[in-house]
Each structure stands twice: as structure tokens, then as C-alpha cells.
Amino acid sequence: MCQRHQAFLIARLIPHGEQDKAHYRCIAAIHHQWCYGRVPLGGTRRFFALVKNPANAAIVLDEIRRAQGKYGRQGEEPGVPETVFPYAQLLLTLPFFLDVDDPCGRYASGGGIEGALIWGFLIMVTNDDGMTIIDVTDPLNPTYGYSKPDGGYILNAKSYVRSYYRAGPANDNTEIDVRYHIDVMKNECAIKAELVAEVWPEFLQGDR
Known part of the structure; x- marks a missing residue:
């Protein structure tokens, strides 16, 4: 049993053969075999820091x-070769597969960059626990969103993580950690659903 999750970077690129009109497309993508609940939020936060x-x-x-x-x-x-944005790919992979923030809870997961690549940047790959989508057109001001596999809606950090953990007592250790992950993302901007729909029009239904 796995908790499979994918993360995608999108950005505005002028397509081949056009002069100046840019469109959103995927530039980097990873597949994580065990990523759900609070883990995508932590990966997003660490990616933003990088x-x-x-x-x-x-x-x-x-x-x-x-x-x-x-x-x-x-x-x-x-098509875009999977490693034509090598630095962006590296920055995306590291924070989702490596967490050294907590000295008592460090972890490394996955098989490295090559094993995490999604060839062809396909959004319809085996998925149990949704996906993370991040716009890096302006890397200093990235935006993010999550989606669950059962619906093509864009969720913010709170909506995504609360689909796993209902609000509990304030002194509960899990609730404390959930609130921490929500809190550190509260000032980050959520991605607009129409931008994601420009990349994958067959996938999106809206945002929540």
C-alpha cells in the first residue's frame, strides 16, 4: 500500500513558433510514493524557502x-525534455524527499531525482493522495494549490490538510502539528484554478 502524490511546477512560456504570447505549461514534476496529509504542506513550505x-x-x-x-x-x-529545467527540478525534489527541520523527526524518503521524475509531465498518473501544483513564473512570489484525486478542485493548505485531520483538541499533539502546518502557509498566495486549467484543461473543475 502506498500514499502516492505528485508535485508539479508550472510557468508561463512563449511557445515555439509564437512571438510574444506566453502560456502556462509544466516545467518540472515529481512522483512521491509516500506523501499525504501534512507532508505536502511541509514540502511546499520548504520549497518556497528555497x-x-x-x-x-x-x-x-x-x-x-x-x-x-x-x-x-x-x-x-x-515537447519539453524532463530535465531541461534541472535546477528547478532539483529545488522541487529536495524539499519533498528530505526534511531536516526537526532534529527529532528528520527523514529522507524516495529514490532520488531520477526515480522521482514524471516522464512527459503527465498529470494522470497513479495517484492516491492528490497533487501539489506551484506557479514559479515569478520565483520570488510563487503561488500554490493542492488537489485530491477524487476531484479536480484546487484546495488551499487548510482545506487539503483538513481533509485528513478534523479539528481536534488544542492540546492534542497531532492537532498542534496540523495547526502549525496551516499557520506557516497562511500568508502564501493560492494559485488560481484558471491558471492550472490552462495547463491541464481536462482536469480542473474550479477551486475551493
Whole structure:
């Protein structure tokens, strides 16, 4: 039994053959075999800390700049090679597979970058516990959203994690940790459903 979850980075790229009109498409994606509940929120928070670092943001922006005009829209040719945004892919993989924030609860999970790649950036892969979608068009101001596998709705951090944990007593250890994960994401901006629908129009129904 697994708790499979995928995480995707999207950004605005000018498609091959066009001059100036940019469209959203996926630029990096990972598959995690055991990621649910609070774990995606922790991965998102750690990714935001990395990508908002000015040095990291500059590299991601440069990768996006270099890709302008080279590739088709999502699902169209010429396709985007899975590792054409290597630094963005690295920044996405590390925080979802490695947590060293808590000295008493450190963990490493998964089989590394190569094993985590989703070839073709397919959104319809085996999934038990939803997906994380992050817009890095402006890496210093990323936006995020989650979706459960049973419905194509975009959820914020609180809605996603509360689908696993109902509110409990304030002194309960699990409730304390759930509230912590919700609290650290409360000032981050949620992604707009229409942006995700531009990448995967067959998937989205709206946001909640």
C-alpha cells in the first residue's frame, strides 16, 4: 500500500513558433510514493524557502528565460525534455524527499531525482493522495494549490490538510502539528484554478 502524490511546477512560456504570447505549461514534476496529509504542506513550505532565495530565484528565472520560444504548449510538440529545467527540478525534489527541520523527526524518503521524475509531465498518473501544483513564473512570489484525486478542485493548505485531520483538541499533539502546518502557509498566495486549467484543461473543475 502506498500514499502516492505528485508535485508539479508550472510557468508561463512563449511557445515555439509564437512571438510574444506566453502560456502556462509544466516545467518540472515529481512522483512521491509516500506523501499525504501534512507532508505536502511541509514540502511546499520548504520549497518556497528555497525558491524565494534570490540566488535560487535568479537561476530558475534564467532557466525559464532560456526556454522561451523553444517548446510547444502543454501536450504539443516540440515537447519539453524532463530535465531541461534541472535546477528547478532539483529545488522541487529536495524539499519533498528530505526534511531536516526537526532534529527529532528528520527523514529522507524516495529514490532520488531520477526515480522521482514524471516522464512527459503527465498529470494522470497513479495517484492516491492528490497533487501539489506551484506557479514559479515569478520565483520570488510563487503561488500554490493542492488537489485530491477524487476531484479536480484546487484546495488551499487548510482545506487539503483538513481533509485528513478534523479539528481536534488544542492540546492534542497531532492537532498542534496540523495547526502549525496551516499557520506557516497562511500568508502564501493560492494559485488560481484558471491558471492550472490552462495547463491541464481536462482536469480542473474550479477551486475551493
